[in-house]
Amino acid sequence: GAGVSQTPSNKVTEKGKYVELRCDPISGHTALYWYRQSLGQGPEFLIYFQGTGAADDSGLPNDRFFAVRPEGSVSTLKIQRTERGDSAVYLCASSQTGNEQFFGPGTRLTVL
């Protein structure tokens, strides 16, 4: 019974570079969420997919952030022109019911 997986577990990049973070949800879960957790804070919502479409992207901080889920399963979060303030743990969660969400281990992004 595989849970939510995320790759890479750690990513170090330089300011201005482009990064992609991948999420593999629990098989059969139609809902997928991206959150971002900064030090000392709880996870903050970024974007929600129902199937292939982004049902709610109101949490994306600006247009440097974009996410896709082309086949309704794996999702990729893409960050362009990274800034030091983007450093955080990026968490992915999936859900069948829309209430209980099951999280992956996260990707720790460090922008130097």
Add this chain to the structure above:
Amino acid sequence: DQQVKQNSPSLSVQEGRISILNCDYTNSMFDYFLWYKKYPAEGPTFLISISSIKDKNEDGRFTVFLNKSAKHLSLHIVPSQPGDSAVYFCAAIGNQAGTALIFGKGTTLSVSS
């Protein structure tokens, strides 16, 4: 402004005693509440939840109480065990399936043996 507040950043309890973690919320539209537990370098793990139509939900050593009039919920762990030491997040969700979880900042629980 924070819609979900966990005002105690940390809590220390002795093994075998009760741990009580508190959470307040401001949005009366929230109708489902969850507690997550997080160990370092891992993602949050779902622990227990409660619907707004209930005032109590119990699962083994974990009980969540909801006081809607006070917009307050609490998680009770009894008896506490050293393995319970972790960060506990309270989260709330609106009345539409699939809406985002709104998290508090978390409370770090330390259970000493």
